[in-house]
Amino acid sequence: MRPLPEVPSAAAPTDGKQAGAALVEHYPRLVRLGYLVLPPSLGSHRRVLKAHALAQRCLLSGRRAGAGGGVPVPRGPGGAAAVDPSYALARRRMLRAALAAGRRARLPSLLPLVWGLRLFPHSGGSDGLALENALSALSGPGRAAHALRGLEGLTDTEARRVLADAGVAHPYAALAEAAGVPVPPALLDSPEFDPCSLQARTPDLLRRRRHAKAALTAVVALLVCGALLGLPGHGWGRGAVSGPRDGGRETAAEQALDPARLSRVSATFWQRSPRTDFTSWPTRGSRAGDTRLLRRALGVWARPDGAVRSSATPGTPVGPPMGAPQLLYAGEVDRLTVVLFYDGLRVVRYAELRDGGRGEGVALDFARVDGADRATAAALIVARGGDRIRYLTAPWVSSMSVRDLLAPDAGRRPLPRRADGVTAALTSPATARDCRAWEAIEVRDGGAARLMADLGELVPARLTSGPPSAPHDVAGWAERDSWARTACLLPAVRSRGVRSVNSWQYAEQLLPEEGGSARWLCTRAETWRGTGSRVLAQFQAPSAPAVATGGPPGAVAARAEDSPACGLRAPRVLAGVLWKSQGGRWYVLAAGSEQFASLTASGGVEARSDSRLLAVPARAGDRARLNGTLADGSRVGALR
Numbered sequence: 001m002r003p004l005p006e007v008p009s010a011a012a013p014t015d016g017k018q019a020g021a022a023l024v025e026h027y028p029r030l031v032r033l034g035y036l037v038l039p040p041s042l043g044s045h046r047r048v049l050k051a052h053a054l055a056q057r058c059l060l061s062g063r064r065a066g067a068g069g070g071v072p073v074p075r076g077p078g079g080a081a082a083v084d085p086s087y088a089l090a091r092r093r094m095l096r097a098a099l100a101a102g103r104r105a106r107l108p109s110l111l112p113l114v115w116g117l118r119l120f121p122h123s124g125g126s127d128g129l130a131l132e133n134a135l136s137a138l139s140g141p142g143r144a145a146h147a148l149r150g151l152e153g154l155t156d157t158e159a160r161r162v163l164a165d166a167g168v169a170h171p172y173a174a175l176a177e178a179a180g181v182p183v184p185p186a187l188l189d190s191p192e193f194d195p196c197s198l199q200a201r202t203p204d205l206l207r208r209r210r211h212a213k214a215a216l217t218a219v220v221a222l223l224v225c226g227a228l229l230g231l232p233g234h235g236w237g238r239g240a241v242s243g244p245r246d247g248g249r250e251t252a253a254e255q256a257l258d259p260a261r262l263s264r265v266s267a268t269f270w271q272r273s274p275r276t277d278f279t280s281w282p283t284r285g286s287r288a289g290d291t292r293l294l295r296r297a298l299g300v301w302a303r304p305d306g307a308v309r310s311s312a313t314p315g316t317p318v319g320p321p322m323g324a325p326q327l328l329y330a331g332e333v334d335r336l337t338v339v340l341f342y343d344g345l346r347v348v349r350y351a352e353l354r355d356g357g358r359g360e361g362v363a364l365d366f367a368r369v370d371g372a373d374r375a376t377a378a379a380l381i382v383a384r385g386g387d388r389i390r391y392l393t394a395p396w397v398s399s400m401s402v403r404d405l406l407a408p409d410a411g412r413r414p415l416p417r418r419a420d421g422v423t424a425a426l427t428s429p430a431t432a433r434d435c436r437a438w439e440a441i442e443v444r445d446g447g448a449a450r451l452m453a454d455l456g457e458l459v460p461a462r463l464t465s466g467p468p469s470a471p472h473d474v475a476g477w478a479e480r481d482s483w484a485r486t487a488c489l490l491p492a493v494r495s496r497g498v499r500s501v502n503s504w505q506y507a508e509q510l511l512p513e514e515g516g517s518a519r520w521l522c523t524r525a526e527t528w529r530g531t532g533s534r535v536l537a538q539f540q541a542p543s544a545p546a547v548a549t550g551g552p553p554g555a556v557a558a559r560a561e562d563s564p565a566c567g568l569r570a571p572r573v574l575a576g577v578l579w580k581s582q583g584g585r586w587y588v589l590a591a592g593s594e595q596f597a598s599l600t601a602s603g604g605v606e607a608r609s610d611s612r613l614l615a616v617p618a619r620a621g622d623r624a625r626l627n628g629t630l631a632d633g634s635r636v637g638a639l640r
Contacts, residue, residue: 026087028196030094031055035121035195036147036188037098040136043306048119048195050101058093088162091152095166099140119198121191121309127386128192129309129353129363130335134181141174146181151188187386190431192309199311257302259294261324270395276374278328278342282395284420285331287339293330297339297350300362312366313457313497315529316346329392333383333422340380340392345370347380347458367458368497368528375450375473376499378443381458382422389428389454391441393421398444402426403451405438405487408480412442430456435488435553449473453487453501455494461525462500468524468571471502485540486523488553493525493534501525502566506573507591509613513581516542520591521554522566522573533567535560537575537639539589558639565639572596574628574638578618588624590614596628596636 034051042050135143141163148159156175163171191197255261270280287293300308302320312318321343328340328347332354339350349365369377374396382392393400400423401412416424429438440453440463451474452460464471465479474483486503493501507520519540526533537558543551557575564570576590588605596612605624607616618624626638 026090027055028194030058030090031195032193033091033147033151034094034098036135036151036193037095037140037144038101039140039143040132040307044121044309045119045306048121048198051098051195054094054097054101058090058097092162092166095144095162099144099166099168121194121198127187128190129351131181131187132309133353138177138181139174141168141170142177144168145171145174146178147188149175149178256321256324257295257298258324259291259298262294263324263326264288265326267395276396277372277377278347278369279326279344280395281326281328281342281377283327283329284392285329285338286420287330287332287337288327290330293337294327294339296352297330297341300350300364301341301348304364308362308364310364310366313368313495313528314532315497315527316366316368318366328380329382329420331420331422333390334385334425336383336385338382340382342369349382349458351383365458369459370528374445376459376462378445378450379441379452379460381454381460384428387428387431388425390425391423391460393417393423393443395421396445398446400444401442402439403442403480405440405451405453405480406435406484407437408477408484415441428454428456429487430454430491430494438487438490440487449475451483453490455490455496455498457495457497459499459528461493461498464500464502465504466502467504467506468502468566468568471500471504482519482521482540485551485554486521486538489523489536489538489556492536492556492559496525496532496534497527497529498525499528506593507612509589509591509615511542511579511581511589512587512615513583513585515581518542518589519554520557520575522593524566526567531562533562535563535566535573535639537566537573539575539577539579541579560639563639572630572636574599574626574636576601576614576624576626576638578620578622580620586618586620586622588614588616588618588622590624590626590638592628595630597631598629600627600629601625602627
């Protein structure tokens with residue numbers, strides 16, 4: 001989120017109605033500012049709701065403000081206006097409200113109101129946890145100064161002026177306090193501190209159920225006692241007896257919180273196990289015997305409070321374990337202490353800062369992995385900090401290496417591993433702002449070599465090539481060259497619970513005017529939950545002669561979600577693009593997979609081809625409707 005652009009110094013003073021309009025326009029930015037200024041001791045859920053409540057309260061006060069008086073415009077050096085004055089007024093109100101909310105206890109806001117759910121921003125790595133802890137140690141003015149410099153991009157002089165305008169008594173002291181928390185601006189702009197991009201989970205259902213039962217029992221008891229007191233005589237007779245309820249029996253859910261009941265697997269079990277998946281992963285890590293750590297991790301899993309930063313892949317239940325889970329790993333990675341569990345459906349990652357303990361804030365991540373096999377259970381992401389990640393590998397992985405997908409001719413480089421299976425750190429492409437490199441891991445298991453890529457979740461996605469009927473691991477120069485122009489499209493399926501991504505060339509087409517040969521590919525991302533798959537049809541025009549391999553990313557010709565196209569059930573695809581030749585003339589190009597016998601274009605362009613390829617002259621801006629006829633005579637439309 002870059003600082004707002006400057007406006008001319010002749011900007012007119014703003015009124016309350018303009019400020020309200022500015023607040024609506026910049027609502028996400030102001031809510032993020034309030035979230036950063038509010039004390040972290042409130043917990044993520046309450047901070048999210050409070051930040052939205054304060055922003056909405058400022059909006060209402062902005063609409064009620066009179067339109068007659070001008071509002072002072074923040075001035076930059078030389079007297080030039082630094083920001084839109086309407087936004088400056090909204091920002092000042094937001095800072096005043098957030099600082100006031102942090103100084104004294106206030107009644108809960110009536111709106112927004114959330115029942116039965118806990119809301120959290122997306123969790124991140126150790127850098128986000130460290131910043132959260134550092135912010136909790138600052139005063140309210142210190143947090144405001146830190147946000148103005150890091151998020152708003154203000155200079156110290158501008159920040160002092162804004163702080164003083166917001167009612168801070170000692171702005172110099174606030175800036176000096178904030179100077180002790182250096183942080184890259186990109187971290188404040190990340191999803192970890194975005195209260196408008198949220199994940200939801202249920203609160204402790206077991207505790208809620210116990211409280212509901214206790215309340216119901218109390219009400220029934222009061223009614224019964226009232227009825228008995230109203231009976232003539234002495235109610236229950238002296239000889240009446242009642243036996244106490246058996247409260248000593250533990251439920252299965254309570255037993256699941258006992259570290260002694262965790263399932264532990266030996267280091268050699270995978271060699272004789274009938275299944276080769278997460279169930280055969282051995283228990284590893286230097287803290288696997290730390291009962292206090294494991295009890296903390298299980299307790300947070302079962303009863304997370306507002307201080308826990310939680311995330312889950314789509315379609316993943318986030319409730320407590322229903323039985324004793326399997327312990328995969330417990331150890332120290334970089335600045336974190338990490339615990340990994342597996343309960344047959346999910347992998348759960350608990351992370352806390354080293355030497356920080358439970359009081360310093362933790363992260364809890366859930367990923368669905370039901371139906372995992374030897375290939376998809378080969379690695380997990382054990383630690384993520386900034387743009388760096390580390391993997392924990394399966395015991396059957398013989399070696400690890402790194403390949404840059406954008407450089408198919410480059411060799412792979414070894415990726416060292418510790419004795420407990422944790423790899424050295426490598427750059428994650430999932431959070432990169434541009435696509436200059438895409439580091440994937442190559443996992444070797446006996447004679448098989450598999451490519452896997454980080455898509456921002458606990459489990460990396462497996463990359464494959466080949467038709468839907470027989471996808472296989474990426475092998476050979478031609479398939480790596482195809483992926484070199486596909487990799488930059490992977491952010492389209494980031495954080496969607498993706499299990500595997502298959503990309504295959506379904507057609508090759510000679511371009512008009514001797515424009516060379518273009519490739520048509522279909523890329524399909526399958527999810528762990530079954531639904532939510534994404535399909536991209538891409539057109540890869542010939543690269544420039546100077547580019548021997550790779551080239552620019554393919555152009556997305558069509559996309560679809562929850563479609564069977566390009567999959568095992570419907571292994572066919574039809575897509576088209578409007579293409580401009582080197583001579584400056586436009587053409588409608590279309591290609592279908594081998595199941596198509598003919599193609600037609602209608603609408604802005606009328607054409608027919610008795611093959612599965614079509615190329616027809618067109619004009620800039622023409623839109624054609626594509627249809628195809630399969631070999632069996634049925635008609636099928638283009639992917640959409």
